[in-house]
Amino acid sequence: MAETHSVTRARIEFGLRTFGASPLPVPVELEHDTDDPYAIVAVLHAGANIVRWIFGRDLLADGLLAPTGEGDVRVSPAADRSKAVVELNSPDGAAVLEAPAQELAAFLDRTYEKVPVGEESRWFDFDEELAKLALLD
Template sequence: MGNEHRSASAEVVFGLRTFGANPLPVRVELEYDSDDPYAVVAAFHSGRGTVRWMFSRDLLADGLLAPSGDGDVRISPGADASKIIFELEAPDGAAVLEAPAQELAAFLDRSYEQVPGGDEPEWFDFEAEIAKLAFRS
């Protein structure tokens, strides 16, 4: 450990796909933080507030190239190569959104500038995470 804290962020406008209409714009703040070097957070801002989804940085990277994910978050290239498709599922419902591929790739590149792929274990404090789990019991 002992590495200096690093982060990257980007504001991207996603499109919420709806039936029979053009996608509705949704402002999304993408966040990457070296304190949790394996994760990306997407904060979706809507009229009802902010909904935060956390998923792996590898899932985002893989989803730019091929369909990825088999849980609550699935990411894949769109039929239009300039778009990436996000499928989100929660107990309260599901959403399909599209996002500009170039902006996602640029954010991902900035995250790798902060913590290169493969260097995540050098930044992740396993002992601190285990301690958090021990106090939750």
């Protein structure tokens, strides 16, 4: 394991794309925890509802440059390159959101300061995670 545990957070206003109208503002809290260095948690505040999505840090970073992702989460640059598009799909529904690409990149840069690319395994305790899985049996 590496240095001291920390969580990097950012609150970014995403826009929920809707047909025939301007995007509706959706506050989103992004989190990167050094205890799970491969993941980003996005907490969306949609009215009284709170929705949590967990996806790869690499997926978010790669999606700022080119379309990426399959299935539940896809990220791509928008036609307006100052924005990124985040598509979320689940059995309960789907949402297409846009976010300021520069704010996403700044958040990612802060996560890389804590856990540089290629050093995630120094922070991730595989034995501990396997032990958690064994408890599920």
